[in-house]
Amino acid sequence: MLSYDDLTSPERELWDAFPAGHRVDLRTGVPEDDLVAEGGQWGPGRTVRAAVMVALLLGANTTQPGAVACLRLAGARISGRLNLAGAQIAHVLWFEDCWFEESMDLFGASTQTLVITGSRVPGIEAGSSRIEGNLDLRRSLVESGAPSPFHHDITALSLTNARVTGGVVLNKAEISAPGGWAVAAGGLVMEGGVFCRGGFVARGEVRLLGAQLAGGLFMQGALLEQPGPRGVALALDNAVASTLNLSGGFTANGTVRLRGARISDNLTFEGAVLNGPPDGHGPSLVALLMQAVDFDFTLARPPSSTVDLRGAQVSYLHDSEHSWPDVVELDGFVYGSIKRDEAGARREAVGHRDSVAHRVAWIRRSPGYNPQPYEQLASWYRKAGHDDDARRVLLAKQRHRRRTLHPAARVWGHLLDATVGYGYRPWLAGVWLLALTLLGTLSFGTHSPHSVKQGEGAPFQPFVYTLDLLIPIGGLGQRTAWYWSNDSLQWLAYLLIAFGWVLTTAVIAGVTRTLQKN
Known part of the structure; x- marks a missing residue:
């Protein structure tokens, strides 16, 4: 049990300031002496034991009537481990430009707003905690600490199954756990937003599986690096969010995974860079079964590896010439509208001369043959009132499918293509009939046959x-x-009979297919 006589001078100052919520500032005012990176060299005059703060927060010093107790400390070296696991904390914690000797443990704790700005902390464990207010780590360096109770991976910041009624502010912070989990926040429930802007850096995986982000996730300009073997920089599998803003220079050196995520409003990668895993073995984006209203994929440059959109559903898709890599998985991808960004202006990607060719080439980036991407694209053209473009897409589908057939079927496919364009160009049959009629009329008109x-x-x-x-x-x-x-004319007659049967069969097959699809 601590007594007042056992406290050092800075600890007594903090003890006396706590009941009234006054700030204790141990900074010297000399910039080179106040560098947090050199906090390990600060002497006894700037050192406060973590045990003293634990005692204060758990009621060692009674509050002052008419004042709100608050622990506010700046420019201090905090020795020992700040262990508040399971504690019920009724006071705000506010640390500024502090250097923590050991990690902070808030596992299962219930606390008020926690602010740690401009500081260095060797790990924060806040799994299963409840924070009534904000968690603010602006400009702080949080480095990898001990493995979390939920897993054996090294983790810098753990918010697994935590609940925050305010926001999580990580602007300009650096969260570092190379090869591990920079942020482990599976099952996190947020009532506010998560802000990782203005130079936020994460070294290791940012893991938000199944998180509920009612206020959205904002990572404009953030840098995510995953040098470890997993290759995943950001994991939002099955997360539910109002907004995901990964724009404004957002850079991921690792896979961004949104498998099964549900975004009720906007998902934007405008101006983002998706480099994929550093070793090149892995996709840049996995959005399998993802749902969003507005999906802005106008990147700063094409992704370095695969984009997987299988089974995803969006109402509005925005893309540009920099959006797509060489391989795009599109089977099952459903969209209501496509807008293309050209020279800073966005417009419907229909009605342009090369629109269909461009979109068909986009579908062809998908490995193998899948009919759904063609049907989806044709449906979009049809809804936009461009039936001719829809037929061109469906014709391209049949030509792609033909490559997968056995030789005899491919021959028949070529014949259908040449004669009636698989039913999507029925006028071709008329051209053939006209040409053959002219050939027969001229050839037979120069000779006299025999009457039977x-x-x-x-x-x-x-x-x-x-x-x-x-x-x-x-x-x-x-x-x-x-x-x-x-004999020549007799063989020409036989040939015209054969062509007649082929053209008639092709027309019937093509028209039947068209009626079935439309």
């Missing part, structure tokens, strides 16, 4: 005879009434 029955039947008409050969159903009476002694 002399003196019977209608006079020979080259044009009508050619049509009779090309139309396989019914008859015009010419084909059965005349024959050729000239």
Whole structure:
């Protein structure tokens, strides 16, 4: 049990200031002497034992009537471990430009606002804690501490299953656990926002699996680095958030994983850089089954590796020439509208001359053949009133599918493509019929055939005879009434009959497919 006589001079000053909530400032005012990085060299005149602060926070010094007790300390070296695990803390903790000798333990604690700005802390364990107010770590360096009770990985900042009624402010902070978890916050419940802006740096995985971020996550300009073997820089699997803002120079040297995440408003990567894992073995973005209203993917430059959007659903997709890598997984990706960023202006990506070619090339970045991306794109064109573009997309789908068929089916596919464009270009059949009719009329018109029955039947008409050969159903009476002694013309007649059957079959198959799809 601490007694007042056992306290050092700075500890007595803090003890006396606590009941009235006054700040104790141990800084010298000389910049080079107040560098937090050199805090380990600060002497007894700037050192406060963690045990003294624990005693104060747990009621060792009664509060002063008419004042709000608060622990406010600046420029101090804090020796020993600040162990408040499971404590019920009714006071605000405020540390500024302090150097902590050991990690801070708030596991399972209930506390008021906790502010640690411009300080150095070797790990903060706040798993299962409840913070009534804000957790503010602006400009602080939080380095890897001991493994969390929830896992065996080295963790710098643990907020696993914690609940914060205010916000978490990490602006300009550096959270470092190379190869481990810089931030472990699976199951975190936030009523405010999480702010990691203005030069925030995380070395190690930022892990927010299943987090509930009602106020959103804001990481504009943040740098996330994952040098470890996992390769994941940011994990938001199954998280629920109002907004995810990963823009304004946000850089991830590792995978950004949003598998199953649900964003009720805006998900933006505008101006972001997604480098993927440093070793190149892993995707830049995994958004499998992700849901968002507005998905802005206008990056500063193309991602270095795969983007996986399988099963994702968004209402509005914004992209640009820098959005897509060489491989994009699109099977099951559903969107309501696409807007393309060109020269700083955004407009609907329909109606342009190269729109369909550009979008089909986008789909072709997906490995293998999957019909859904083509059907989704065609549906979008159709809803936008561009039926011709929708048919061009569906034609591209059939051509892609043809590559996966056995040789005989590929031959038939080429025939359907050349004759009626798989039913999406029925006018091609008319062109073929016109060309063959002209060929037959000219060829048969230069010779005289033999009548099957002399003196019977209608006079020979080259044009009508050619049509009779090309139309396989019914008859015009010419084909059965005349024959050729000239072998070349007889073979031409057989060829026109064959073409007639092929064209008719192709037209029926193509039109049937079109009616089924539309």
